[in-house]
Amino acid sequence: MSKNLPTAGYALYWRIWFLLLILTVIMVFVDQVSLPRLALVWILVLAMLMKASLIAGYFMHLRFEKLTLAVIVGVGILATAAALFLLIAPDGIRILKLSSG
Amino acid sequence: MLKATHDVTQSSWGGGISPFAVGWNKLMMWLFIITDGLLFAGFLASYGFARLSSSQWPDQLEVFHLWFIALMTFILISSSATMATAVRGAERGHRATVLRFLLLTIVGGLVFLGMQAYEWTTLIREGARLYSNPWGVPQFTGYFFLTTGFHGSHVFTGVLILSITAVRWKKGLSSAEGVELTGLYWHFVDLVWVFIFTLFYLI
Structure with a gap:
């Protein structure tokens, strides 16, 4: 506990x-x-x-x-998820532009 | 020198023999939660990609019954509160309280699953399939069934773990920490739903 x-x-x-x-x-x-x-x-x-x-x-x-546990959880999930999305998001926008124009 | 070492290990970033100041089993549960969280992060990032690359997306207010989904959310949040109460009760040694609130949490999980089954059935009857649907964007239901299905399977697993914990607690086989670990998993399932509810049903 x-x-x-x-x-x-x-x-x-x-x-x-x-x-x-x-x-x-x-x-x-x-x-x-x-x-x-x-x-x-x-x-x-x-x-x-x-x-x-x-x-x-x-x-x-x-x-x-302890702060260290909160940090590994925060960085482990939120930062990695944000990095994952930010890495593929530009490609999503590029596909939209290619298909619409 | 000894005092300096003690100060370092006691600080937020200190190492020592227990750098996270939790037992190994709780640390392992947290590491599992991080990896499982990344599974859903992958799903949701991929869903975000699909949204960005699609020129159109169905209006969720026309597809889903939003207040029904809000009720599902309410039930899951309530079950998290009953779970937290059970964990606290275990810490305090209130045996009857723990059992009562574990059972309430199980009921919450079962009601959520029943409502999800109803929601899926309604959508399937309206023509929703994994690769096609009547709303014009095939990947919409693909992402919907994949993401909510994985979450639903987590809820189902959670109900099983809760049931095992409740039986073990009644027999005096489960410790307060055992209840706490079950609680961590259950809250995680609730946490994931917060993201799914916002990103899939509202935005």
């Missing part, structure tokens, strides 16, 4: 659950109103990363683990 876990009871998890619920409802509402595409994507990605941080940080106790 994580050494730095606060001694508070179960309430912490249900507060996080409520925050996740609110974020989900906001995301679904935002998706159904007519916002500019770029603004919509930014809002949704931001909310997605907030939800992911809450789950990893509090439910998975990463916030209370």
Whole structure:
């Protein structure tokens, strides 16, 4: 068990659950109103990363683990996934341009 | 000198005999989660590639029943909260609480799977196939079935692991750390869904 876990009871998890619920409802509402595409994507990605941080940080106790563990998880997944996408994204755009014109 | 060494090993970046300050089994679970996360990262990056290279993409609001998917999300998030409660209960030695919340988590997982089966059946009845669909972009359903199918299989595996953990806990065979490792896997399944829900159903 994580050494730095606060001694508070179960309430912490249900507060996080409520925050996740609110974020989900906001995301679904935002998706159904007519916002500019770029603004919509930014809002949704931001909310997605907030939800992911809450789950990893509090439910998975990463916030209370040693910083080195949080870093290998963060870099291991997020940075590698971002690098993977950024490496193939230009080709996707190139294919779109070739096929449309 | 000794004090200096002690300060280094105790710092965030210190090594020592346990550089991550967790037991080997928890470290292995985290490494598994990283590799499994990269599997889904590959799927989603590839899906992003398909979106960028397609001049058109079906409007998700017309294909999916968004509030139904939001309800699935709600159930998975709730099951993560019950799982976290079970993990905390195990740490505190509250045996009955652990069992009760493990069972609630299993129910959440089963309901999610049932809803996913219903969603898949509805789409298949509307003509969705792995390589074709009525919405004009064949790869749309290819990515949909592949990504949600892999996630669903993770949920199914999670329900099995949860059931085994619950039985072992009832018999007094599982430790608090065993429950925590099961919890890490279950939260990971929830975490992946956060990305799938946003990138596949909303954006």
